[in-house]
Amino acid sequence: MSRRGGGPVTVLNVAEKPSVAKSVAGILSNGSFRTREGRSRYNKIFEFDYAINGQPCRMLMTSVIGHLMELEFSDRYRKWHSCDPADLYQAPVMKHVPEDKKDIKKTLEEEARKSDWLVLWLDCDREGENIAFEVVDVCRAVKHNLFIRRAHFSALIAREIHEAVQNLRDPNQLFAEAVDARQEIDLRIGASFTRFQTMLLRDRFAIDSTGEERSRVISYGPCQFPTLGFIVERYWEIQAHEPEEFWTINCSHQSEEGIATFNWMRGHLFDYASAVILYEMCVEEPTATVMNVPHPRERFKYPPYPLNTIELEKRASRYFRLSSEHTMKVAEELYQAGFISYPRTETDSFSSRTDLRAMVEEQTRHPAWGSYAQRLLEPEGGLWRNPGNGGHDDKAHPPIHPTKFSSGESNWSRDHLNVYELVVRHYLACVSQPAVAAETTVEIDISGERFSASGRAILAKNYLEVYRFESWGGSVIPVYEKGQQFIPTTLTLDSAVTRPPPLLCEADLLCCMDKAGIGTDATMHDHIKKLLDRGYATKDANTRFSPTHLGEALVMGYDDMGYELWKPNLRAVMEHDMNEVSVGRKTKAEVLETCLQQMKACFLDARVKKSKLLEAMTIFFERSNNTDEGENQTAGEVVRRCNLCNESDMALRKNRDGNFMVGCMNYPQCRNAVWLPGPTLEASVTTNACQSCGPGPVYNILFKFRQIGIPPGFDVNHLGCVGGCDDILKQLIDICGTGSRSQARRAPDTVPPNNIRGSNTRQSNVCVHCQQRGHASANCPSRASASRNSRRTGTNPINDESTVSCNTCGAPCVLRTASTEANRGRKFFSCQTQGCSFFAWEDSISNSSGNATTWSNSSGSGRRGSRGRGRGGRGGQSGGGRRGSGTSFVSATGEPVSGIRCFSCGDPSHFANACPNRNS
């Protein structure tokens, strides 16, 4: 490696960014380097002497700023109207240095001319390797015989840098080629689809009211579209959600020691009748028996892993509601000013060589967390713990950590303070012991139903003391013993409805992208911002994303074509292929050829099916005035002359929910429409005219139905008529309805008209309960009456006045007779005072004289549930001991039951499925 003729060699060292150049120069020169200006104001040149493997070297250290080059089409293809976008799949592409990087290139050329060796200090990832070859290309062009080597380092730590420079290797061509392939594919796909959809849609629709259509770019990109896809998919999921009512039994027990809230271990039931039966069983024999001995168990809550970019973005969004894009801007500024380490990193584990304690030491001066940092360093405190390993390492940067102490600089905004505080507290948390708690879970049995309650007592907060962003809720429950019995304080049957998931928030979106491999840690926030900038999505005050009409229409259009261009699969395949290239299993040429061939075929087909995109846009946007209408009429195939207005044709359309309809093209003046069966997968108008329907011609439609959507006996393929003669079509509409999503999705201003929507409801479905039409299954009157009846079956008239006084309020009780199966004929006392719900079985009262104020714990002995297992050890709580506590339940007597309220109107006299409001 030594230069012929001996003497020092001149070595040009190039790093990926100025900060790395400076750090490496500082480490190798032990802090004594000379600095001079380069052509670019950001990229200085540092000079020092060093010996590589015994060879004296005059070191020149400079940097680039990320990629030096960009990929571009040749001139002939650069203008949008210069070629067919399909040509972009084979148009020549070349790398060139953009204008703003020309000065860096000049510096490299000038320094390379003076140098003998070129040592590449680019980040040790695939992009870094690709940038290395860009640097090589520039330098070799001016100095052909440069000796070229690559330094490998994963952190700017002295030992690692010295080792790297003494163990120089060849740059990895395969890594660079993988990136070349990715760049070319991204450019060709992105440019072709962007030009295609922009030119197709921009001038045809009034997309916004600002009149800026002319400059609007409707971009497509293999990262931005899947990101949009996540937002749209969640939005559709929410729109399609149909609330379903469910029931759960809740139980609580208050004693002198506190209150325990028990959850039903069945969770909840969707079947009202079953829930009521189980509830009534519990109410009739309400004694709770403790089933387990609840020994407290030690539980830990561990601190987070060291901070990487995605985690920083997610946490800043959650804790401070900062957008990922703004977080990265602030983090970049803190990094530039030297307060935190490099903020674009995937790594979430510290190298064993990191001096972790020194970073804590720095922070001991801080007024807020300084004392915690001090305690961390005290060995007797036992607070220190080596940080966890999150399992990611980009081999280029350490996790984000503080690099310089600050108690806040004068030029910092609130966001700078927050991000710095998050980085510091996160770091201190990482090197701390986990929080410790004692957890207790008590399980009880009431009439064979199991309930459980959990309590948690925090024993040591540890890292939670400094990581104020996280908490660990703790609630203490009373102590129970196995076999102990008590009467619950409340025992209620509550109803609720299922809710759709929320819109995606920024942290959710980052999670989706991370899991699907969309973008990199350094670019994910850019893709999110791009969706907002392009007008594909909006973000509300809670940082939750919704698609705009444009975003939804684009996804719908491609979805209707049958393509998953908006799903992450395409990117995943590309990532996989890149890996194959980088390990040498496939060549760059192979991957390019296969991928581009497929994508071109897809592009050409999408262009053939452009009507799908136009149809989707038609749903949300008015046609623009400045276009020729010739093409607009092709959005639907004509089926017949409108038999209502007689002025226009009726055309086959697919609405935004994927449901098919034949609607008058004179909409909104005429709202005539025929909706087609919900399970229609495909429909196309044929040239066959129906022989019996008129006024003609009424063209037949060729249907393809979803197999799973239609009843047995119906064919998936059907040649049908919407003129009224087709019984099969009518039956399918009767049975299957005309689709379910249209009600769920928000109706845009343009379509569909009310009468169309009216015909497309579940009203035409057959109720699953009574097999009748005219109502939804959930509103079935038979079901509501059955529910009401089921409650009535337990109702008995008051049949006896009693001589028993209420054990709670002292008022006289009435004697009633139970009529449910388990307790038929059994008598019980019930207090009549409003608000008091005293209840006791007659046969459990020990004082048969009737003036009972106490009773034995033998209630239900010999019955299911075996109540006779003893009193338990805690006299005050033992079975039947209801002293002083108002128990708000009532048996199966039909009395109003506390806790049961209609979720719809709040009335305790009925459940929501029988609510008059709902049924109306």
Next chain:
DNA sequence: GCAAGGTC
């Protein structure tokens, strides 16, 4: 005017 990837 287009992509995504670096980074100031």
